[in-house]
Amino acid sequence: MPLIARRTLSLLGLVLVLLLPASAALAHEEREVKLPDGTGSVPVYRQGEPDLLVCKTDKSDFQRRIAKFPDELRQRNLRLFARCQKEGFRHLQEAVDRVDGPGMNIAILPGLYLEEPGQPAPTGECADLKARWSSWGYQILSYEQQVQCPHNQNLVAILGKKDLQIEGTGAGPLDVIIDAQYRKLNAIRADMTDGVYFRNFTAQRTTFNSLYILATDGFVIDRMLTRWNDEYGFLTFASDHGLYTDCESYGNGDSGIYPGSASNINDGLGYEVPRYAIEIRRCKSHHNMVGYSGTAGDSVWVHDSEFWGNLAGATMDSAFPGHPGLPQNHAKFENNKIYDNNAAYYEHVRDGTCAKPPAERGYEKGVVCPQIGLPPGSGIITAGGNWNVFRNNQIWGHDNAAFNLMAVPAFIRGEEAWDKQFDTSHHNLYTGNLLKDNGADVYWDGQGSANCWEGVRVASPAALPGCGATGPARVVAEPVKLVQMYLCNDYSIGERRLPGGCWWFGSSGLARVEVQLALGGSVVLALMAVLLWRRRLRSRWALPLTVVGLAGLALDVLGALDGYSVLPAAALALTGLWLLGAGWIMRGAFGWFTVVLGVLHLVDAFDRAVWMLPLIPIGPGWIRGLLTGVWVLCAVVVVAPRRRAEREEAAA
Numbered sequence: 001m002p003l004i005a006r007r008t009l010s011l012l013g014l015v016l017v018l019l020l021p022a023s024a025a026l027a028h029e030e031r032e033v034k035l036p037d038g039t040g041s042v043p044v045y046r047q048g049e050p051d052l053l054v055c056k057t058d059k060s061d062f063q064r065r066i067a068k069f070p071d072e073l074r075q076r077n078l079r080l081f082a083r084c085q086k087e088g089f090r091h092l093q094e095a096v097d098r099v100d101g102p103g104m105n106i107a108i109l110p111g112l113y114l115e116e117p118g119q120p121a122p123t124g125e126c127a128d129l130k131a132r133w134s135s136w137g138y139q140i141l142s143y144e145q146q147v148q149c150p151h152n153q154n155l156v157a158i159l160g161k162k163d164l165q166i167e168g169t170g171a172g173p174l175d176v177i178i179d180a181q182y183r184k185l186n187a188i189r190a191d192m193t194d195g196v197y198f199r200n201f202t203a204q205r206t207t208f209n210s211l212y213i214l215a216t217d218g219f220v221i222d223r224m225l226t227r228w229n230d231e232y233g234f235l236t237f238a239s240d241h242g243l244y245t246d247c248e249s250y251g252n253g254d255s256g257i258y259p260g261s262a263s264n265i266n267d268g269l270g271y272e273v274p275r276y277a278i279e280i281r282r283c284k285s286h287h288n289m290v291g292y293s294g295t296a297g298d299s300v301w302v303h304d305s306e307f308w309g310n311l312a313g314a315t316m317d318s319a320f321p322g323h324p325g326l327p328q329n330h331a332k333f334e335n336n337k338i339y340d341n342n343a344a345y346y347e348h349v350r351d352g353t354c355a356k357p358p359a360e361r362g363y364e365k366g367v368v369c370p371q372i373g374l375p376p377g378s379g380i381i382t383a384g385g386n387w388n389v390f391r392n393n394q395i396w397g398h399d400n401a402a403f404n405l406m407a408v409p410a411f412i413r414g415e416e417a418w419d420k421q422f423d424t425s426h427h428n429l430y431t432g433n434l435l436k437d438n439g440a441d442v443y444w445d446g447q448g449s450a451n452c453w454e455g456v457r458v459a460s461p462a463a464l465p466g467c468g469a470t471g472p473a474r475v476v477a478e479p480v481k482l483v484q485m486y487l488c489n490d491y492s493i494g495e496r497r498l499p500g501g502c503w504w505f506g507s508s509g510l511a512r513v514e515v516q517l518a519l520g521g522s523v524v525l526a527l528m529a530v531l532l533w534r535r536r537l538r539s540r541w542a543l544p545l546t547v548v549g550l551a552g553l554a555l556d557v558l559g560a561l562d563g564y565s566v567l568p569a570a571a572l573a574l575t576g577l578w579l580l581g582a583g584w585i586m587r588g589a590f591g592w593f594t595v596v597l598g599v600l601h602l603v604d605a606f607d608r609a610v611w612m613l614p615l616i617p618i619g620p621g622w623i624r625g626l627l628t629g630v631w632v633l634c635a636v637v638v639v640a641p642r643r644r645a646e647r648e649e650a651a652a
Helices: 003-018 059-066 071-087 092-098 124-128 143-148 346-350 479-488 513-535 542-561 567-586 588-609 620-639 644-651
Strands: 052-054 105-108 111-113 154-159 165-168 176-179 186-191 196-199 202-204 209-214 217-222 225-229 232-237 240-245 248-252 255-260 278-281 284-286 290-292 300-303 306-308 312-317 332-334 337-339 378-383 389-391 394-396 401-406 429-431 434-436 440-444
Touching (some): 143 154, 143 186, 186 196, 186 202, 225 232, 232 248, 240 255, 255 278, 255 284, 290 306, 312 337, 394 401, 479 513, 513 542, 513 620, 542 567, 567 588
Parallel strands (some): 052 105, 165 196, 202 225, 217 240, 225 248, 232 255, 248 284, 255 290, 290 312, 306 337, 337 394
């Protein structure tokens, strides 16, 4: 594409981005960190007797908790309890503070751990740290400040420990519970803790994350449960050589599983890569805003896991600044079950439930407070990502679409270089997936190149590029979808702002912005059609052509109500036939202009329903829409009543 054309389109993208609501810039914020150098490895579970023990002192309560354990496990816990009474600790933080070298194991015996010493609000110097405040109301502390004041934000702080293993000794994760009681940002923070291994316990009830692993090369989350948090269940950030296995998370206002800014080890490669930075296997994430999410979720392999009962199943994006590794690339989802993600959690924002203090919202009773705006009823959403593979997944029961792909200009993540503005939504591969009982298989905004789909039946646009075929390379999304994204991104949970006109938040019928746009345009064109028929068209075909045009305009409104049907393309085709015929009858400059506009309508219909044209940088809808506006102005002049003298002169 010529340089001037690229810069013109980039300027258009910049204008659109500058119009985006301020809420679109908010997300998880953290200190500036570097991705690991990749020299670590995934830690291996160590069996044997623990080095340090954590337990409570109430023997009757302990015996009640282990009463139904298998005999061998119950006897082991009794032995560990007796030892712990002599040499153990009553709080996990106390044991962590005693770790004096790599390779140590901490065992936590069944019980409820409130970590009372870490609960109080900061005092003294810790109450007056000099650090930037995030958009979410917490300070962005440096690592040194975390060491200085470990409990400003964390119930349990694990800082700089190496090869540490922490394991619950119960029969399942719920036998050991670390409970922040909504008094801390994080229940457990593991910061710069290469080789850390968490196994078999629960962390819950925070104002941000249950388990947070940061700037770590080598970690395992094994048989862990997290739940009932304002934001995330599991959050791993700027880390490498990670493994989530057999985990579960639910009741979170953002996502259950968030591998954000996973190490960007495969940037510049194709679909085949030597390894993935993080593997997620056999995990279950349900009844959250979204089951899985990852800004800059690079080189993450998610397989044999289940995501259900969320507002949306999974998302990955390049939409938020301050995340190393953008734009997002090289996630692989395969052999997962993603189903029935249709939760109506925005109602809790609308009715004021989410404005209450976290402890009063009712998370334990099923309330979820969505932190960002998303299209509910979606299986997997990719908002600006490249070289992702979605293979052999079972995706069913979604009211919206199984797959949702949209582009995100680089301006949104704070990068202003011209050559980066259209660097997302390329080379995403969808193949071998079993899709059934979804509102549609695919929703795509049309931007991007070398994306391909197999096995798709219902989609918007209907003419998706198949794998192995030459597909389009569009730099701007379809205009109506772009307007919809602009509007819907004005969501704010803090201000209880649910944008009107957006179906994401409950607008339906004529209240939807896309229906309003279609209706407004159709009414104007219908008026022009009738006036042209009455005043300019002199042919026996005039009335039939006008009827065809009016039918097309009516279908355009109906098509806006159901964008996954053939109605939008049929509406364009009928409207194009009317314009083509009317222009041919009128001739002259305006007549030939009308013919050109009719051809553009037919080309747009073909592009949507039959084959997306591969050699144009913007969709026909952009050119058609802009020229339609000019045509309406010309039509007003053409059909305007003329003075008698002008009519007589014209007749002579």
